[in-house]
Each structure stands twice: as structure tokens, then as C-alpha cells.
Amino acid sequence: GGPPEGAGMPDKELIQLEEGWNELQRGIDKLKSYLEGESPSAFTADEYMLLYTMVYNMCTQKHPHDFSEQLYQRYQEAFSAYISDRVAPALQEKSGEPMLHELVARWNNHKMMVRLLSRIFNYLDRYYVSRHQVQPLRDVGLMCFRDLVYVNIKGNVRDAVVALIDRERDGELVNRKLLREVLEIFVEIGMGNMQCYEEDFEEHMLKQTAGFYRRKGAEWIQSDSCPEYMIKAEECLERERRRVRGLEEAGDGYLHASSEAKVLREVEGEVLAAYQSQLLGKEQSGCAALLRDDKVEDLSRMYRLFSRIDKGKDPVAAIFKKHVEAEGISLVKAAEQAVEGKRDPKKDASSQESMFVRLVIRLHDKYIQYVNDCFGGKHDSLFHKALKEAFEVFCNKTIVGSTSAELMATFCDNLLKKGSKEKLSDEAIEETLEKVVKLLAYISDKDLFGEFYRKKLSKRLLFDRSASEDHERSILARLKQQCGAQFTSKMEGMVTDLQLAKEDQRRFVDWMAEHRRPPVDMTVTVLTTGYWPSYKALELTLPTEMIQAVEVHKEFYESKTKHRKLTWVYTLGSCQIRAHFKAKKVEILMTTFQAAALMLFNNGEELSFKEVCQRLNAPEEDASRIMHSLSCSKYKVLLKTPPGSPIGQDDTFKLNVDFTDKMHRIRMPMPSADEKKKVVEDVDKDRRYAIDAAVVRIMKARKTLKHQELVLEVVSQLSRMFKPDFKMIKKRIDDLLAREYIERDKDNSAVFNYVA
Numbered sequence: 001g002g003p004p005e006g007a008g009m010p011d012k013e014l015i016q017l018e019e020g021w022n023e024l025q026r027g028i029d030k031l032k033s034y035l036e037g038e039s040p041s042a043f044t045a046d047e048y049m050l051l052y053t054m055v056y057n058m059c060t061q062k063h064p065h066d067f068s069e070q071l072y073q074r075y076q077e078a079f080s081a082y083i084s085d086r087v088a089p090a091l092q093e094k095s096g097e098p099m100l101h102e103l104v105a106r107w108n109n110h111k112m113m114v115r116l117l118s119r120i121f122n123y124l125d126r127y128y129v130s131r132h133q134v135q136p137l138r139d140v141g142l143m144c145f146r147d148l149v150y151v152n153i154k155g156n157v158r159d160a161v162v163a164l165i166d167r168e169r170d171g172e173l174v175n176r177k178l179l180r181e182v183l184e185i186f187v188e189i190g191m192g193n194m195q196c197y198e199e200d201f202e203e204h205m206l207k208q209t210a211g212f213y214r215r216k217g218a219e220w221i222q223s224d225s226c227p228e229y230m231i232k233a234e235e236c237l238e239r240e241r242r243r244v245r246g247l248e249e250a251g252d253g254y255l256h257a258s259s260e261a262k263v264l265r266e267v268e269g270e271v272l273a274a275y276q277s278q279l280l281g282k283e284q285s286g287c288a289a290l291l292r293d294d295k296v297e298d299l300s301r302m303y304r305l306f307s308r309i310d311k312g313k314d315p316v317a318a319i320f321k322k323h324v325e326a327e328g329i330s331l332v333k334a335a336e337q338a339v340e341g342k343r344d345p346k347k348d349a350s351s352q353e354s355m356f357v358r359l360v361i362r363l364h365d366k367y368i369q370y371v372n373d374c375f376g377g378k379h380d381s382l383f384h385k386a387l388k389e390a391f392e393v394f395c396n397k398t399i400v401g402s403t404s405a406e407l408m409a410t411f412c413d414n415l416l417k418k419g420s421k422e423k424l425s426d427e428a429i430e431e432t433l434e435k436v437v438k439l440l441a442y443i444s445d446k447d448l449f450g451e452f453y454r455k456k457l458s459k460r461l462l463f464d465r466s467a468s469e470d471h472e473r474s475i476l477a478r479l480k481q482q483c484g485a486q487f488t489s490k491m492e493g494m495v496t497d498l499q500l501a502k503e504d505q506r507r508f509v510d511w512m513a514e515h516r517r518p519p520v521d522m523t524v525t526v527l528t529t530g531y532w533p534s535y536k537a538l539e540l541t542l543p544t545e546m547i548q549a550v551e552v553h554k555e556f557y558e559s560k561t562k563h564r565k566l567t568w569v570y571t572l573g574s575c576q577i578r579a580h581f582k583a584k585k586v587e588i589l590m591t592t593f594q595a596a597a598l599m600l601f602n603n604g605e606e607l608s609f610k611e612v613c614q615r616l617n618a619p620e621e622d623a624s625r626i627m628h629s630l631s632c633s634k635y636k637v638l639l640k641t642p643p644g645s646p647i648g649q650d651d652t653f654k655l656n657v658d659f660t661d662k663m664h665r666i667r668m669p670m671p672s673a674d675e676k677k678k679v680v681e682d683v684d685k686d687r688r689y690a691i692d693a694a695v696v697r698i699m700k701a702r703k704t705l706k707h708q709e710l711v712l713e714v715v716s717q718l719s720r721m722f723k724p725d726f727k728m729i730k731k732r733i734d735d736l737l738a739r740e741y742i743e744r745d746k747d748n749s750a751v752f753n754y755v756a
Helices: 017-035 045-060 068-092 096-120 122-132 137-169 176-188 195-223 226-242 257-280 287-292 296-306 313-340 345-373 381-395 404-416 426-440 446-462 469-483 485-514 544-560 592-599 609-616 620-631 675-702 707-718 726-738
Strands: 574-580 585-591 638-641 652-655 665-667 704-706 742-744 751-754
Touching: 017 045, 017 068, 017 096, 045 068, 045 096, 045 122, 068 096, 068 122, 068 137, 096 122, 096 137, 096 176, 122 137, 137 176, 137 195, 176 195, 195 226, 195 257, 226 257, 226 287, 226 296, 257 296, 257 313, 287 296, 287 313, 296 313, 296 345, 313 345, 313 381, 345 381, 345 404, 345 426, 404 426, 404 446, 404 469, 426 469, 446 469, 446 485, 446 675, 469 485, 485 544, 544 592, 574 592, 585 592, 592 609, 592 620, 609 620, 609 652, 620 638, 620 652, 675 704, 675 707, 675 726, 675 742, 675 751, 704 707, 707 726, 707 751, 726 742
Parallel strands: 585 665
Antiparallel strands: 574 585, 638 652, 704 751, 742 751
16 A cells, blocks of 8 residues: 555655756866867757756755855856866967967857856756845856957957958958957947957057048048048948948958947047148139139038038138139129229229129129038038128228118119019019128118118109019018118018009099099199108199199099198109191100200290209209200200309290201100119118117116117127127217216216117
């Protein structure tokens, strides 16, 4: 019979330490001979299970037969013994590339040994290691290799690797896979940190890299042009980048990814930073020469390369700025010389000026493209700034006695006028206007441009010379975007005002049909004073027919509004007169003022200049221009005694009945008053107000300010429209002190206080 019910199984037989270890040692020896290539396999699954169970049993016996500590010790000794007997000697007898191959093979074997043994001794990892806080088995295995092998040969390994890299840099083909595997050992031996890789290999390799490229840079700078040098620099940077292991397995790089930035920094330092000024300054092929010869591809490469180094782009931008500035200044000089060399400087000045604006636009087109294509475009403000500063230099020079602000206003006027010489499509006009507005950004006296533009716009609108309302509105929209709503509000008002005036005239025509007609046909343009430039209103004595016509309009106007006062500006009116001369009838187009003067002679009288002024009730300087236009210009419809200009007090005039012309209709020329002077005076006046307002605004907000601070604040507030002159600001401050808007501080005369 069997054992009685409930009796325990007999105890498992106790395993003694040596007897158990002998079993394990046989397994370990079998593994070693497999690793040494002496036997075809390590162990079968059954053998593995037996060994695992042996360790398990030896660690779970009751005290004092729990051999965990002794097994942990012997696990470590198994590695040490194997390394000392077999691994270390095998590595010591080799050097160079064979040593590297041996190292890779030994390391792979070692990792396999660690993997298999740590699985057999796995029970230790689970309990003993965590309970006693000792190193896990895997780490114990790797540390044996580190302390017994790596420490002794790392110097030789590093030198062998660096020698291979150098050979590769010189164009030899090397075994990249081998390099990758060796460098992987430097990483793995760090067991989770990069210290071994960085200190034992990388630092030395970086020094070597710097030395290699220092020699190369010194060779290339002597022998190569700037573009050739840059191509080499770009190629070697690309080659170094490919030495780094990519994330994708396909690449055949071997350096650890963390080295990429460091290696490239060494190359950039030696090849680019060290020679930057020499490279950029090369006489025949440096940056200035590349700009001169439009070498777009080389300039792009230059930008790419020097963007890599700290402040590397600054010198390129400085050369770019200087180049653009020089090109612009030469346009200014060419325009001046062209006018000086001409017979009729006045006439040629205008065509030269418009040519100048076109060339500046072309220059801007060219270099904005450089900025966008070669120099980083939107992502790099440095070159936009260089371009801006260069253009600001020559766009604010005076050309043939005119400021750029005036030239640009005239240029726009020529584009927008009817019968413009420029035969351009609508798109081309739009595009050109857009470019002019962009140039305006570089002009410091935007207010001056605004005033000239407004004067010319008023003429286009009032004399029906504007070619297209769409274009007029479109450029105003662009100016508004560039300079702010305040800048264009009056101009927009003018365009709208004229539309309203046309409707008003239509209503007047309908009204006359129902009520009464004046003796002469008349068109009236009623405008809002605030929008338009100020015009001289003369109380001219008009011919009777005209007076009657004015009366009719007055009656119409008062029938619809009671509280508005109309001011008649005869200097802007125009008239069509039929003249019956002896030879033929001629229709003459002239201003209302000219017509009033001419009608004085309708009865064949001869009048002195003095009498003309009295009858017209006109100031002498205005009357003198009118009489000059009728008697001394292209069409002499009045005869003057004595003939020729200038006009004296006692000169007399009478109708030239023999006047004739091959045309049936002629336009009487009208000498223009010096508008430029008036515009400049108006702008000066506006600037005084603007400075006053700025000073008061600033002082009201800040209450107390030093003189210097106040001046700088005023400049910064007004610089969007014009560059205020320091003398002018000081004058305005004195004026405001006198008018008691501000006062000097009692204790410090350089400080101002706001007077509430």
C-alpha cells in the first residue's frame, strides 16, 4: 500500500553548491565553445530548461542552502574568466582594421552570451537583484566587457576609426558598415548615456575634422575663385552630413546622430567663418562681382552657406546694400547728365524724369527678385532692410532740381492722363502704379508727394483729363494701404465730389429746360471746398453774357439749397469762343479769364494794360500773364505796342483782325504759374501744424519731458509722412512756449511741462 492519506511528499533532494555549479559550468563551457566556433550549436530547449530549473532550485532552497549570492558571484566570474582567457588576448594581437573586425565579432558574441546566461540565471534578476539592490545581470555582463576589454583598447580603436575617416575624406572607399558597428559599441558601452562615445571618440574626431578642413580651406582660398570655393564648401558639408547615421536604415552613415551639428560646426568654422571676408572680398569673383555679373545661383549659394554661421549674412547684406545704392546713384547722375547735354533742358527734363522713375522701378524689380530668390525672401528681413536703406539713399536725392516725391507724382499723372504717351494696357498701368506706390515707401517726404499728387489729380479731374476712374480709385486704394487713410481722404473726396458735380450739372440742364436758358451754354462744376487744393478766387468783372449765365445758375442753386455760399473760381474755368477774323472763322479754346480779357476788345477798342486791369478788376501779376498769353505766345490774337515781352504799364493792345491759322480749332496756351513754389509753401505750412499737434499730443500724455526726449518722440511720430528738421521742431517748441501751451520747468530749463 501507498503512503497513508495526508502524508507530504518526501523533501526534494538538496542540491549542494559545487555539484549544482558543475552542472551549470558544463552548460557555460558549451556556450563558450559555440561562441568560439568550436561546436555547431549552444544548447537545445531541453538543456536550457534543465539549466534554468537548476538555478531556480538552487535559489529557492531553505537557508543556509539558498545559493543566490554565490550564483550571482559566479555568474560574474564566468564572464571575467572567459574574457581574460580568450577575448582580451585575441584583440591584443591585432591592430588597425583587423582589430576593429575582431572587436565587432567579440562584442556581438559577448552580447549573445549575456543574453543567454542572463536568461538561465533569470531567477536572480527577479528576486535577488531587486532585494539586495545590486546591478541587474545584463549590466553585470556588459560591465565586465567594459572594465576588462574596452578600457584597455579604446584609444587604439578610436585612432583606427579616425584614420579610416581621414582616408575616406581623402577619397578612398572604406568599410562604412564596420565603422558604424564599431561606433555603435561606444554608444552601447555607455549603457544608456553618451559619455563614452563623446569623451572617448567624438572629442578627438572633432579635433581631427577641424584640422583636416583647416588645411583644405587654406589650399582652396589660394587656388579657387569665390564660386568654386563655395561649391567645394557646400559639397564637403553635404559629405559630412552623409557621414551621420540617418533615422532611415537605407543611409550608410556611421556617426551617431548627435554628432551631426558638432561636425558641421567644425567644418563651417574652418571653411566658411575663417575665410568669410577674404571670400566675399575677392576682386574678380567676390560678392560685389557676383552682383555685378548677375550670378544668381552663386549668390543663392553664398546666402545658404553664410546663413549657417553666426552673423554670417551681415557682411553679404552690407555688400548688397552698397551695390544697389551705387546702381541707384548712377541712375541719378545719368539723368542729370542727360539733361545738361540737351538743347532744351526744360522740355527734356520731364522726359528724363519719367525715364528716371521707370529705371528706378526696373532696378527695384530686379533687386526685390534677388531678395526673394537668392536672399531668403519673406523669411529674412535682413536683406529687405538692406534694399530699403539703399533705395532710401538715392530716392531722396534731388534730380534736375526736383525731388523724387514730385517726380513720382508727375510720373503717375502721365500714366493716368488721357492721351498719355505711354501706350499701355490696363493691366500694365495697374502694375506700374502698384510699383510706384511701393517705391513711395522709400521716400521720406511722403507729404510732399501727397500734395503734388493732389494738385495734379485736381487738374486731371477738373479739366476732364483723367483716362479712367477705375485707375484713379485703384491707386488711391494702394496709397491708402501704404500711407494710411488720412493721407488719401481728401483725394478720395475729390474723385467722389466730381461724380456728384456731374449729377448736379445734369439736374441743372433739366431745370433750364423747364425754366430759362442763359444766352450762352454753360457747365458748372460745384465742388466741396474742404477736399480740393485752395485756389485764388478773383472777383473778375465778366462779360455781360457770362454774368447772365451765372445769374441763371444762382437761381437754380438757390432753389435747392438755401444755406450754402458758392465761390466762383474763374481761373479754373474754360471757354469756347467763336472769332470771325478777316480771313476765316476760328474756334478758340481758352480759360474763362483769357476769354473775359479778349472780350474787352470785341468793339475794336485799343486799351492800355492799366485800363485792362481796371476793367477786369484783376491784380497786375495775373493780368500780365493773361495779356502775355494773348499777344506774345504762339497765337497772337491781340496786337501789342510795342511788340514783345515783358509787359509794361503803358503798353497798349488791340484785336488782331488779320489773325489766321491753318486749323479751325485752336487751344490758347496759358503760362502756368509756379506751382512748385506754392506746393512747397503749403507743405511747409502743414508741417508746422503737424509738429505743433505732435508736441501738444506728446506733452499732454507725458506731462513732463526733457527737450531731447521730446524732439526724438516728435521725429518718431511724424517720420511716416516726412523727416522733420530739428531746427523747425525747435522753432515750433519756442512758438508753443510763447503761446503758453507748454512751459519750461522752473528748476531745469531743459525740461518742459504741459500747461493744462
